[in-house]
Amino acid sequence: MPEIILIDDPADPRVAAYRDVRERDLVGREGLFVAEGEVVLNVLARSTLCEPASLMIARKRVAGLADLIARLPEDVPVYSASQEAMDAVVGFHIHRGILALGRRRAPASAADMLAGLGEGALVLALSGIANHDNMGGLFRNAAAFGVDAVLLDTDCCDPLYRKAIRVSVGAVLVTPFATAQGDLLEVLTAAGFETVALSPGGATRLVDLKRPSKAAVLLGAEGPGLAASVLARATTVAIPMATGFDSLNVATTGGIVLHHLAFAALRD
Amino acid sequence: MPEIILIDDPADPRVAAYRDVRERDLVGREGLFVAEGEVVLNVLARSTLCEPASLMIARKRVAGLADLIARLPEDVPVYSASQEAMDAVVGFHIHRGILALGRRRAPASAADMLAGLGEGALVLALSGIANHDNMGGLFRNAAAFGVDAVLLDTDCCDPLYRKAIRVSVGAVLVTPFATAQGDLLEVLTAAGFETVALSPGGATRLVDLKRPSKAAVLLGAEGPGLAASVLARATTVAIPMATGFDSLNVATTGGIVLHHLAFAALRD
Incomplete structure (x- = not known):
């Protein structure tokens, strides 16, 4: 002691x-x-x-x-x-x-972190999440729904910022995460993940989405969202909302998507 | 002008x-x-x-x-x-x-607000939500998923507090709400609503929940949750979570439940 x-x-x-x-x-x-x-x-x-x-x-x-x-x-x-x-x-x-x-303790590189994940893995990939409240909330939801790892791009804020840790209720401290230097989609594809990118104009409704066997959920910041060049290369998914008020917090969006994938049927 | x-x-x-x-x-x-x-x-x-x-x-x-x-x-x-x-x-x-x-403008009483809602209505009922961030987030999610009205008990904070309005992205200003003086469940039942109460020990998994034709979702504050005396009288629903980290923010919980009900099949 x-x-x-x-x-x-x-x-x-x-x-x-x-x-x-x-x-x-x-x-x-x-x-x-x-x-x-x-x-x-x-x-x-x-x-x-x-x-x-x-x-x-x-x-x-x-x-x-x-x-x-x-x-x-x-x-x-x-x-x-x-x-x-x-x-x-x-x-x-x-x-x-x-x-x-x-x-x-010695954190893994993004490539090593993803390489350690097999079939059934679920990854949360975050692009440009610069708000510490949202970062903390996303990790909290990731932990609640058993996400195996969180992948960040270089435009994300540090999850180990004090407020992000607090809002995550500590999830930041027990969820593996790493920052990829390049394009998240490329890194995920190279590691055998199929990426589901959230976008208001997504091709599939979330409720109709089946879970890929190695699934990554890609979220961008509220406001700008994900770049068109990214969306063009991913499976895009939308959460339909009431007309006139199509606005969800990004951490809430993450919670809804992860809850769906945690219980959705695996794709045939 | x-x-x-x-x-x-x-x-x-x-x-x-x-x-x-x-x-x-x-x-x-x-x-x-x-x-x-x-x-x-x-x-x-x-x-x-x-x-x-x-x-x-x-x-x-x-x-x-x-x-x-x-x-x-x-x-x-x-x-x-x-x-x-x-x-x-x-x-x-x-x-x-x-x-x-x-x-x-002249707000309706809780009873009048609920009496104006027919089949297919969806109400969000909040008990003891004292945090303005959570209140704002709950209204934002309510608006996104087409909730018809929000019912509060007397232990809730004021949704028209400045920060709650801001976090709601204005949803507080366009979503009917009223405070019930008594027991929320009694008020909802009297108005013909079936209440789904969220609780970690809930009897039904959220994914298995069918939507009642007049549905109310009842949420309590993180931490204390809803009283046992309330849960004993409602349909209770749980969101299963990863072991060792069973913690979701109440506004996120609301978003997940409302998304499910917005797309779930109506009960036979």
């Missing part, structure tokens, strides 16, 4: 990595990410893809987290800080009093 | 209703709501349920909104403010430069 280290001085160098969390979100986190709250911390503790680097807990919360702390590796420092010191270090009020720094 | 009224002094009494928007969100808006942005303003302008009381537009945006302004009733004041005056009045930076105050 890790030792509990008391912190009462916000200037204590041992918690320097927690200083000015919001600022670090913007300027780079040096390979670390910030996880908030008990639910996410529990996900981090059981993740095989990520590991905690340290914890900072408001002193009044430490006893309640004893079981979780006991399961952490011996060498993970657990800082028990007064709420005042914690707020002062982080730069804003940490209402829940629970923060962790984590890092990914 | 309304007259354009120039505002350069933040203390101008004609724009007093826009003063300290955030504060008004908290203390009450005297029957008015605040709509932000061009998309929502367009929805407001064509709503039959709500009407604009006035507009405040950053001067540089006025020309681009000429068509919309021309369609407004003659007696709706349109204030063209300098960005500085607008920010000073409102109390924060209005990035998009477009605000409107609106009010609902």
Whole structure:
């Protein structure tokens, strides 16, 4: 069980990595990410893809987290800080009093990640998802419906941004993901996946879609959507909507499509 | 076409209703709501349920909104403010430069709203949805899938809160809604609706659900969910999820259920 280290001085160098969390979100986190709250911390503790680097807990919360702390590796420092010191270090009020720094264990490349997936695999492919709420929501839905991996293009934001982790309820920490440098469709096709691309003008209604044996769902950002050059090369699917209000949030769209594919018949 | 009224002094009494928007969100808006942005303003302008009381537009945006302004009733004041005056009045930076105050036209009671719906109607019933993001997302999904009305209980937040309107992309302004004072199930049953209640322990998988001829979908808040006493009296439905991660956002859940019902076969 890790030792509990008391912190009462916000200037204590041992918690320097927690200083000015919001600022670090913007300027780079040096390979670390910030996880908030008990639910996410529990996900981090059981993740095989990520590991905690340290914890900072408001002193009044430490006893309640004893079981979780006991399961952490011996060498993970657990800082028990007064709420005042914690707020002062982080730069804003940490209402829940629970923060962790984590890092990914050696992540696979996009090609290696996809190569490890066989028949029946389901991949979520995201193009240009720049909003952290949407990114978090998409991962949450991916985890709920058993997606095997998430593939991102270089126009996506970082899923390990603090808010994306929080909105994902930790799904970002337990779902394999990788960024492809090139065209997502090419990468998926090369790995033997059939890609279903969502578009308001899609050729097939979602309810009529059968599940390919190795299926990728490709979503673009709300507004611009996917490029015509991409749609021309994929199986395109639409979610018909009420006239005059054809607008769904991209994370909700992902949830609807993944729910359908999770229960749709496999194609003959 | 309304007259354009120039505002350069933040203390101008004609724009007093826009003063300290955030504060008004908290203390009450005297029957008015605040709509932000061009998309929502367009929805407001064509709503039959709500009407604009006035507009405040950053001067540089006025020309681009000429068509919309021309369609407004003659007696709706349109204030063209300098960005500085607008920010000073409102109390924060209005990035998009477009605000409107609106009010609902005489809303129906819950009983009257439901009594007006016949066979094939689809109602979304919400219990204890206190988060404005979720409320907005639920209305957005309701509008996308042609929900006829939204029924709220007294534990729900106000859908006409500024953020809920924004997240709904204006759906709150064009979807009939009413708050029932008592038990939602009783109110729905009295109006001839069969209620489908979502619960992780639901008896039927969503994919197997057929659509009742007058259907209500009942959702509770994430976390507590619906009370056992409610579930005992309704048709309960579950969305099966991957083991170890049985968590969906309530608005996403609503989207998945409404998409299913919009395309599911009617029950024999």
